[in-house]
Every structure is written in C-alpha cells, then in structure tokens.
Amino acid sequence: MQNIVDFFNGLVWSPPLVYGLLAVGLYFSLRMRFFQIRHFKEMIRLMFQGEKSPVGISSFQAIAVSLSGRVGTGNIVGVATAIFIGGPGAIFWMWLIAFLGAGSAFVESTLAQIYKQNEDNQYRGGPAYYIEKGIGGKIGKIYAVIFALVTILATGFLLPGIQSNSIAGSMTNSFPMPHWVVGAGLVLLVGIVIFGGIKSIANVATAVVPFMAVVYVIVAIIVVIINIQDVPAMFGLIFRSAFGMEQQFGGIVGGMIAIGVQRGIYSNEAGQGTGPHAAGAAEVSHPAKQGLVQSFSVYVDTLFVCTATALMILMTGMYNVSDGGDGFIVDSGVYQESPGGERNYSGTVAYTQAGLDNAFHGQETFNPDFVGFGSYFITFALLFFCYTTILAYYYIAETNLVYITRGRWPIMKTLLGLMLVLSAFYGTVSTAGLAWDMGDLGVGLMAWLNVIAILILQKPALRALKDFEQQKKQKGSGKFAIYRPDEGEVKNAGFWHHDYPERLRQEDYQYPGEDIPKK
Template identity: 40%
Template sequence: MVMQVLDAIDGFLYYPVLLIVMAAAGLYFTIRMGFVQVRMLPEGLRVMKAKPTEGNGTSPFQALMISTASCVGTGNIIGVSTAICLGGAGAAFWMTIMALIGCASSFTECTLAQVYKKKAADGTSYGGPAYYIEDALKSKGFATIFVVFLLLTYSCGFNLLCSYNTQSTFQTYAFYVANPKLAAGIIGAVLALLVGICVMGGGKRIEKTAAFIVPFMGVAYVVVTVVVLLMHAGRIPAVFGRIFTDAFNFRAIFGGIAGSCLVYGIKRGLYSNEAGVGSAPNAAAAAVVSHPAKQGLVQMLSVYIDTIILCNATALMCLVSGVEPTAELAGAQWVQTSLQAVLGNFGPLFITVAMLLFSFTTLIGNLYYCDNALAYLNHKTMPSQGFLKGFRIYGVIVIFVGALLPMAAAWDIADIMMGGMCLLNLVACVLLSRVAIGTYHDYVAQRKAGKEPVFHAKDIGLNPDELDYWKD
C-alpha cells in the first residue's frame, strides 16, 4: 500500500507536473537569453579561470568544484543504469537534452543567488534560493517551505538513496548472495558508523583522505570508460543508433509514459546534475566575482561535466559491453556486469570502490549541507551544538535505514523530495526571471563594449539599499 502511494505521487509529480515545468522554464530561460548555455560556453570557461576579486574569497572555480562535488557520484553510475534498465537506451538521449535545457535554469538560479547574496560577519558571502525568495519575492513562508524541502531532500531522501545504492554494489559478491538482508544491514551499519564519526567532529583524517582520493577516482572512472570504448569502438555507431531509435519511439513512450525512457531520463538526469533543484546556488553565492552573471556562467559547466560527460560515459560504456540492460539488473548490477564482461573481475571491484568513495563523501556533504538550512530556520543563526548533534544522529540513522530499503522505495522517496524542492525553486526563478535576464544582458553589453563586466544593481532597476552587495 505504501509503495503504491509513493509510486502514485512520484508518477504524478514527474509526469505531467515537473516534466512540463522543467521543460517550460528551461526553454523560457534559453530563448530569453539567446541560448546562453551554447553561445556563452566559451565565456564560462574563460571566467572559470578568474581569481576572486578579494584575496581571501572563494574563486569561481572553487565554487564550481563545491557544487560539482556534491552532484557527481552515485547518480552518474547507479542513476544512469537504473534509467536505461527500466526506461530503455533512449533515456540517455533525453537525459542529455534535459541537461542542456537545464543549463539555462542553472545559470538563472546561480545568477540570482549572486545578486541577492548576503554578507557574513567575517566578510564572506552566503545565500541561495531561500534568500532570493525571501528578499525579492518578500515571502518568508515560501522561503521556509523551500528550506524544509531542502532539509528533507538532503538529510533524508538523498541519504536513503545513497546508502541503498552503496550496499547494492555488493550484490555480486558471494557473502551478499548467501544472506542479502544481513549483508545489507552490516554494510549500512558500517557506513553509518563511519559517517557518524566524521559528522560528530572526529574522523578528520578520514574526511581529508576521502576528499583527496575522490577526484582521482573520478579521473580513473573516465579513463576506464575510454579504455572500454576503445576496446569496442566498432560497436559505438550501433549503440548511438539504438539510443536514437529508442528515444524517438513515441508509440512506446506515449503508450506508457510514466515508465518511458523520456521520464526516466528526466528523473535520473535531474538527480545527477541537480540543475534547477536549488542546491548549486548555495555554493554559487559564496564566490567573489565582479558580476553575478560570471558565476552563473561558471555553474553551467557543472551540468556539462556531470551529465553531458560523466553520465553519457556510463551509458556508452555499458551499452558497448554487449550486456543487455534488464529490469533485474537495474542499478549497480548492470554496470558491474558490463565491466566484468569487458575487464574481468577488476570491473565489479572497481565500481564497488568508486561507489564507496563517492557515496562516503556525498553522505558527509549532505549532512553538512543542511547546516545553513537549519540556521535559516533558526532566525539565521546556527542552532545549539546539542540540537546539531541530535540532527546528525538522525541523519546517521537514516543512512542505516536506507541500506535496508527496497530499490523502488529508495528512488521514490528521493525523487519526491527532490521534485518538490525543484518545483518550488523553478517557480521562484520564473517569477524573478526579469532580474536574471536583465543581469545577463547587462553582462553581454559590457563584454561587447570591450569591458571586464562590473555589476551595479541600479543598472537593471534594482534598489541597491535592499541588497548587501552591488551598491557602488
């Protein structure tokens, strides 16, 4: 009964509600800003290399890495596998299309975060959707609802799913097959314990080690993908043919759209890159730049890295292996089986190690990510240490529970919470589109005049007295 309710809510939320809202909002921003995600891509790469305008501030590249690190991980591996196994190979195409459209939404939300960012006592900046909703739309209630969804998404939904995905990578090993429930419980307990040690103030060496290793693991993942593709280069044209044929099989899509490649591509792509969800703006607001649009352009690159490159790497690597994607293999098993077919026993082991490292840092980041949201709800001051400790204990318990959930429940809960967060944020972005579009055109005009753009709030009709920055 519970699963039927979750499935019904999840199905309605993504089709028709979010499918329409995400596509409409992304296309609106794309058209109004002249395909910013394509025309301004070289400019984004240029700005990414800029140093912060203040010596000790966060650079555009650092802010990009913070947001990219939070979304690159399990979604690029498990999310892609689930989408293709349950929705078909065409999911890779629709995932890519929605990512390209979502780039414009990402630019919009991150530019707004910069315009309405706040100044902290130590001189650094912070912000995000809650702040541009409250300050620009004058709606504390709307902002509070968004923050509640953010907390539910990152402390519960994403951690349940991340824990499930991690333990699922052990399903190919003999000890797991012998007693799946016991193995899942042990893996969940160990993962929860390690994360608990870190978020309770200890384990700094573990955190630093993981933070050092994960970037190399990401590079290694790309290298392995390239090796697999080179080994089966002759199959690549047929794989692309299969993806496009499946993507445009509209009879199959509209015959069962809720479970089609179109909807699965949108769901798993959104989970992976988080474009328009409202997470990246929290990192974008910390960057020190001379113009808000600069960070908007840089943050678009995160979507390219996450989905256009890494998600498609997984899709192509698995599809060229010759292992047929089926519902029974959905998740880690298809990726592991595919790599085993090509690289032998090294393949499943490599995916397990990659998932452990990616998920560990993601779980820690998700809980720390909630701190600013808790501060917002607590009259913009950090709650007591006792409260924070209790909240993190709850987060650790969620990680343990996630390892024991059925796959469908883990995905449904994460999808629903993320979908609600995305819907609220995109509505706010559309309502504030005049500000984002005006900021973009101001940037373009200055670049055409041969200037290094500098933003002044009054130039686009904003009252400087209502902002913490951009007054001069």
C-alpha cells in the same frame, strides 16, 4: 511506507513537472540566446579564475561542492535505472534535459549570488534566500520557509539513503560483508567531515570529485576503444529508441521521456534548487560568473559522467529493460541481490559492474560469482562519488536550517547531522526501490517550488548576464567584470549594494591579476 511514497510520487512527478522542466530550460535558453554554447570557453576559464576570500570559497571549490552533490549514484545507478524503465532512448532525454537545464542552472545560481549574505562569517545563499528577498513581503517569507523545510527534509532525510544504498549494494557485490557493516563505516566517515562546515566539505570535494570523475571517464573511453566497431550502432539505437522508431521499444516512449527527464534532473540537479547553495558560497566579482560556472557543472555531470556509464552498459549489452510488468523487453540475465537475499532485476549498479567485467574480462554473460576489475572499480567509484554527495546534502540542509533559525539554537545543527547519518545508515539496509522512490519524492518537491520561484525572479539574473556580456565586450575579458546593481532595479541585494563596494576600497580583497577600479 512504499504505498504512501508511491502515492505522493504520482502527484509530484506528474506530466506538468516532467514537460514543464523541459519547457523552462528551453525558455531560459532562448531568452539568453543559448548562452551555454556562446560562453562555453568562458565557463571553463572562469572555473579556474581562483577568486576567494576569508568568508567565501573559490569558484572551483564551489563547482566541486556542486559536483559532489550532482555526481553520485544518479550517474551510475540512475543511468542503469533509466535504461531499465525507458530503454536506451532514455539516455537521449537525459542529454536534452542537461543541455536545456544549463539555462535553469544559470538563473538559479546567479540569483543565489545576487541575494547571498554573510552569516557565521561565511557566505550563505540559495533558493530560500532569493525567494524571501526577491519576492519580498509575507508571501516571499512564507514561500522561502516552505522551501527551506522541504529541502531540509529532502537532503537531510530522503536523499542520503539513495547514495548509501548504492554504496552498500556495490560493496556487497564485490566484498562479502553485511550491509549494516557498510552502514556503520559510512556513518563514521560522514560524521568526521560534516561538522567542519563548508570549507571542510569543499576541501574534501575538491580533492576527490575531479580526480574520480576524470578516472571514470578515462575508463569509459577505454571501453569505447575496445568496442569501437559498435559505436555507430549504439548511438543509432539511442536516437531511434528516443523517438519510438525502434520497434522493440516503441511502446514505452512516454515512460522513456518521463524517466529520462526524472533521472536527468536527479543526476544534474538543474532547476532542482540544490546547486545554488554552493554557488551562493563562492567569492566572485560578478554573479554571472558563478552562474556560468555552475552551468558547466551540468555538462560535466550528464554529458560526461552519465554518458560514460551509458556507454559502458549499452556497448556491452549488460542491461535489462522492463515491459512495465513482470516481464522484460530485453533480459541480459543481470541481477543483484537485495539485502533480503532476493534477486532484483531492476536497474542497479550490477549493470555497470557487469558491463566493465564484460569489456575487460570477456564475461559475455552475467556470472554473479565472478568479481573482476569492473566490480571493484565501480565499487570504489560509487564509494567516493556517493560519499561526497552525502556531504553536499548535509551542507545544503544546514544552509536551510541556518536560514530558518538565523544562527540561533546551534544544537539544531547537531540534530540535523544525526538525522542525516541515521538516514544514510537506514539506506544501506533498506530495499533499493524504497530508497529511490523516497529520493525521487524529495527531488520532485524541491523542483516544483524552485522552478516556480526562478520563473518569477528571472529578471535580475537575465540582467546580470547582459551586464556581464557588455562589460566583457568593453574590457575585452569577463575577468574584469564588476557587478554594481541599481538599488531601484534589484532590491534587497544588500551584499552588492553595501558590503561589496566597501570591500573594493580595501586592498586586502583585490583579486589576483585584477586592477579593480575604485568606485
């Protein structure tokens, strides 16, 4: 299995994808005049605007669901893995892909809103929908089905194992229990929620993700304060390493960029095609609103949470850096035992746990028998982050299943749920390397298909931003922006052409504080 996964990963994560993702993010940022800076305040305001309806969730709930998918093991274990493979400089490339990736996130999420539709009395949207409607014809339909099938495979089977493997690893570091026990408990917790639909998942995500993200960043700030004298040197190390100016890491620049982009994409998911599913479920009066909100979620994920992890690891020196073979460029002695009992020196949750134990308990060298605040805190942070990520994966897989079946054969949803929980259980008892490689394959396949699609379909999204900015300028606030696309310019956007104009005539759907003019 490992050899098969390695072979396909080598094809998928080739230089064209790695550098292509950077280029696409830069292209969209330039086309939209670096909107991620110009509209930063607007992103935050729109996130809390609170529009919703009986069939749609609010922007805040949508970003919570998106963050539940984004903020997970990639933010804790993925950062450690990036440092292990690419050294401290990999963090810079994670930052860069997050900043530029906001452009890709805006386009894909805005397209999800433009081409969303009402199915099963709830909004459904995402790449499969905008590929079919935006490209049109048989080519669009076939392309959309391929994306939907790949996404069901990735989020329903390949990706859950990464999250559950990280939960099991952290739990067994802190508590003496077998991995299968962790897996059984996780199956129960996931199964209780996933069959409640998007509103159930959104309620859990809204309650858990913002709270844990804030607490996690606060703990990182405390670590920074404790080690404040080391801050300039640490940032200097990151930037020097990123461009090969640090002699120690000069020979791994290529791998550093690749792993930084790869882990950055896995963490913030910009351009991957997962975020648009939650974006399409939101109730907004203009697609660009949700595009801006989803762009902000990329910042939260990488610039806040991933940076918090990097600070805790690098400032305490609790990390290893591989030389590409069996040796180490940096060897702090930190390791984690795998399910089989062997020592695993790759980037794992043990780095972050050891870093916190170093900061709060003075454990300057790795002691596998010591379990302190760091171990317990990271264990519970991973439990909540990874749990909500698995829930988000189910919703994404379900949305694509509904797209393919058109709501028929409800038994397929049950089978999908069973496949996902079995995948999560398998992840708890498998090796970390195989779990991550399978997840990387799923992410790469989705990214290839989605990036090509948003490049083809970019015009409606770019026009939507321009329309939003014009209305904001005329009315003094983007709060009052209403999307009324011309049917000749934006085809197959049935919701905005027919359903939404009808809803504007119904007072029941007036948004709080808005005086929406009737058309």
